Amino acid sequence: MSTVIEVEKTKTEVNSDAKPNFGVTGRKIVYDKDGKPCRTCNTLQDFQFATAGAKKQVKTPVVSGMNPEQPVNTKIGSYAKEDPPDVTVLGRSSWTLLHSIAATYPEEPTNKQQKDMKQFINLFAGFYPCWFCADDFQKYITTNEPKVETQDSLGRWLCDAHNDVNKKLGKPKFNCDLWKQRWKDGWDEQ
Numbered sequence: 001m002s003t004v005i006e007v008e009k010t011k012t013e014v015n016s017d018a019k020p021n022f023g024v025t026g027r028k029i030v031y032d033k034d035g036k037p038c039r040t041c042n043t044l045q046d047f048q049f050a051t052a053g054a055k056k057q058v059k060t061p062v063v064s065g066m067n068p069e070q071p072v073n074t075k076i077g078s079y080a081k082e083d084p085p086d087v088t089v090l091g092r093s094s095w096t097l098l099h100s101i102a103a104t105y106p107e108e109p110t111n112k113q114q115k116d117m118k119q120f121i122n123l124f125a126g127f128y129p130c131w132f133c134a135d136d137f138q139k140y141i142t143t144n145e146p147k148v149e150t151q152d153s154l155g156r157w158l159c160d161a162h163n164d165v166n167k168k169l170g171k172p173k174f175n176c177d178l179w180k181q182r183w184k185d186g187w188d189e190q
């Protein structure tokens, strides 16, 4: 059983016909503590479905932009009118930022840099916009203290942390020996 379901059971108290338990993707709908659908915890489709109510139809989004699941309705000036991030876009962007930070972290960080990095990871986990993701990530950090001694130790620690989420979501495990190729050096294509 995924954490989405476990957390949803404990924190969601109101579910009626107007508040569906499941979204169009088949995932459990995650609600905020005020009972409203959580925008950053659900896919955009499920969020729209839960917001519209179970009986209304949700239009299949038109593919455009960085997330094929996100519709681009019209433009505001020269910018596309994009929706706020859902759990997928937020996650992908966040992992990109985190792994990229590891890729530029000093190979021999000072004591202060190590302390700052631990603080950054703790603050990041505390402020992560998807609340149930944040809860689990904070638990992960408590039992798996961030390894900030070198660039490689940080990169591998993050890779393991990412794999922990992959496992929870039923995604394949990433080979952490390759974290630098993926996030720093690029692939040797000869």
Ligand SMILES: Cc1cc2nc3c(=O)[nH]c(=O)nc-3n(C[C@H](O)[C@H](O)[C@H](O)COP(=O)(O)OP(=O)(O)OC[C@H]3O[C@@H](n4cnc5c(N)ncnc54)[C@H](O)[C@@H]3O)c2cc1C
Pocket (backbone or CB within 6 Å): 003, 004, 087, 088, 089, 090, 091, 092, 093, 094, 095, 099, 128, 132, 133, 134, 136, 137, 158, 159, 160, 161, 162, 163, 165, 166, 168, 169, 173, 174, 179, 182
């Ligand atoms: C801290 C955190 C907690 C999250 N918790 C949840 C949650 O509880 N429930 C939920 O539904 N979503 C969660 N997410 C989002 C989830 O992890 C994914 O980002 C999201 O499902 C989109 O997945 P994706 O298939 O685009 O690839 P992502 O998992 O976002 O990965 C992006 C890319 O990173 C590379 N990659 C994959 N695994 C690794 C690894 N182990 N190390 C290095 N690189 C790797 C691959 O090239 C991949 O294409 C969380 C995200 C973060 C940052």
